[in-house]
Amino acid sequence: MAFYPDERIAIFIDGANLYSTMKMLDFDIDYKKMLELFKSKGRLIKANYYTALLEDADFSPIRPLIDWLDYNGYHVISKAAKHQTDRDGRKRIKGNMDIEIAVDMLTLAPHVDHIILFSGDADFAAALMAVQEKGTRVTVVSTLKSNPPMLGDALRRQANAFIDIAEMDKLIGRPRRDYVQYEDDE
Numbered sequence: 001m002a003f004y005p006d007e008r009i010a011i012f013i014d015g016a017n018l019y020s021t022m023k024m025l026d027f028d029i030d031y032k033k034m035l036e037l038f039k040s041k042g043r044l045i046k047a048n049y050y051t052a053l054l055e056d057a058d059f060s061p062i063r064p065l066i067d068w069l070d071y072n073g074y075h076v077i078s079k080a081a082k083h084q085t086d087r088d089g090r091k092r093i094k095g096n097m098d099i100e101i102a103v104d105m106l107t108l109a110p111h112v113d114h115i116i117l118f119s120g121d122a123d124f125a126a127a128l129m130a131v132q133e134k135g136t137r138v139t140v141v142s143t144l145k146s147n148p149p150m151l152g153d154a155l156r157r158q159a160n161a162f163i164d165i166a167e168m169d170k171l172i173g174r175p176r177r178d179y180v181q182y183e184d185d186e
Contacts, residue, residue: 003041014119015051122152
């Protein structure tokens, strides 16, 4: 990771993409550690977390995370997920935040030196190019160690740097709980 002490840093997290990546890698992020890591690398200007939420659900498993992030240094940007039925009659939930992420990156680019994008979605390649034309470096954080890889080739090629999140386990990973089974001494 190439960082400079006085550079202004902004983090953009594609929540759905990061969730899928972490699930494939089988490790959890300690978001407090992650924030502290990037604060130690430069001047952290903003840390945005983007997600779509089911508005009509009695309970959302992501709600506790969103509330924690919102109270602990992250700016949470959300919108209502939509229920859709495809041609085959299958119900799907759609909640893409790509436009919000791209617009916010472009808006903030003149005010930061370095953007950290947590997503492997190749659709962001054009947004990265536009941000770079404004003089902002972009590091993409995703993985190639999953099957299939979560990082689109076009995004990796466009980024100034790539960090494989699988290699950040010790830096930002949550410790795993080991459960010990005891046998009876009969």
